[in-house]
Amino acid sequence: MRLTYIARRNLVSKPLQTALSAILLAFGVGMVSLMMLAERQMTEQFERNIKDIDLVLGAKGSPLQLILANVYHIDAPTGNISLAAADKIMRNPYIESGIPLAYGDNFHGYRIVGTNESYPNHYSVELSKGNLWENAFEVTLGATVADKSGLKVGDHFFSAHGLTDGTDVHEDKTFTVVGVFKRSNSVIDKLILTNIETIWGVHAGHENSELSEEELYASREITAVLLKKRNPMAILTLPNLLKETNMQVALPAIEINRLNQQFGIGAATLRAIALLIMALSFASIFISVFDNMQARRFELALMRTMGGTPATLYKLLLLEGGLLSLGGVVLGLIVSRVGLFVLASAIEDKFQYDLGDLGILPTEIYLALGATFVGLLAAALPAFKTLRMDISKTLSNE
């Protein structure tokens, strides 16, 4: 038998008190840990998707909406812009390259995006099966789309109008799956890619066949262009160029910073609540150890008569506090994983975002060590009394 065993038995013999302290600590640690995990993964995904996109050209409206809709595909677009006007911006000497995007339909909630091969190339996405689309109405599926929809190369499907709704189905236009991308943990995983002509084709009317090529070009619209600048002057000059048009350019880095700041207030509040719960749990451990010492003073005095030194008893009480804290911390880390799993399911369903990485973060190790240390400290303070315990008085004071 070891001291650890006695400490464990002492904790188990008071299940309600032990459970209350452990659950409080688990909730505190769990909330902080969940926020760390969610924040880290969202930041990583945001950064991964923003990769080398300096500016987004799109219809006037909320710049943040423009970024969320066209970089992350989690919001509705601000509108359409003229292809000819967009081409003109892409040819601007301050612009190095542009990726055109056109969309307005979905399949089971997954967006069908018209673009060119520079879009998958930008995220270094490789094919796992089949080929890249070549002709109109041929599509290549993102990895998640293929997994969740069950579609495979050679399959056909119909798209639905809008970005989430599946009611208004275009049954006269058949899409054919020609390839599937490998998982890249980028936004491509959740998209169905095709060429822009497909998107125009889905919504084309009979009147288009009567237009000349020039008139047709002038009438074409796209949703946005992801731009890479050649020169920092692009950021200063483009907004002026677009002043009199229905277009705008938004800077993803700035908009995401703004978004983080807005989220930050809520996150800071949640973090403060979590820290408060943790502080309560430490107070609970303090009270629990103090209370146990009072209730068990005869037991502790008895152990002294059997050769237990003050240091041994101090160690025993510290072990009880330590085991309680450690239990709470481990439970907290489990709680945060369960929380993240639930959150991930909700976010994935709503925003097509994946937060499934349940690995331990380095900051969580600090959190666990810190919480265990403070838990030990909360036990150490009342346990200090054992060092000065008068055994004779305690045993006579019956």
Added chain:
Amino acid sequence: MIDVSDVSFSYDGVHELRFPTFSCRNGGKLLLLGNSGTGKTTLLHLMCGLLRPTKGSIIVSGKDLGGMSDRELDNFRGRELGIVFQQSYFVQSLTVEENLALPNLLSKKPISSKDLKKRTLELLDRLGVGHKSKSRPKDLSVGEQQRASIARALVHYPSVVFADEPSSALDDTSTESVIKLLEEETANAGATLIIVTHDSRLKARYSDRVELTTTSSSLNHV
């Protein structure tokens, strides 16, 4: 051997309890008899090294307790002494058998866990509570608790066993049985037995006894 010589003790620095000089040979048995307020428990605590005398010397098992540090006293108590308290104290979260393993754990006596288990079960069986070895102390009757605490006082082969009011709450039959058990088990272990009590029923049993008088400062050795 126990040798108490000219010992006095004061709780408040004003009033002093003076104790008679007496001794007890190794393996012997001695009764310390006195009414309430005569300092019986104080004397017991002094002999166990839980209190330090203001004056005089106490030698237990050849060791002068006055010359020992607190840590040495803790070790000595754990290794050499077994104490049966008037009230049966136990660590309530542990089973009876685990409670009996405590003296060994705390005093770090080199007894193998196999030998310890064998001795524990033997002692509990002899004392009639072997069937309660896996029970929690609270599930034992008062009599069973007392027997288990006698077993705990003997389990680590102490050289001296102190019993504080072992018969105070017992009728004549139970008193006879408990005292007999204590005497038999300490004799089996070759340990010295010191019984501290106010129970005059035990007077006739012990020729070797110290009677403490009602005035705390005047004590007589019979």
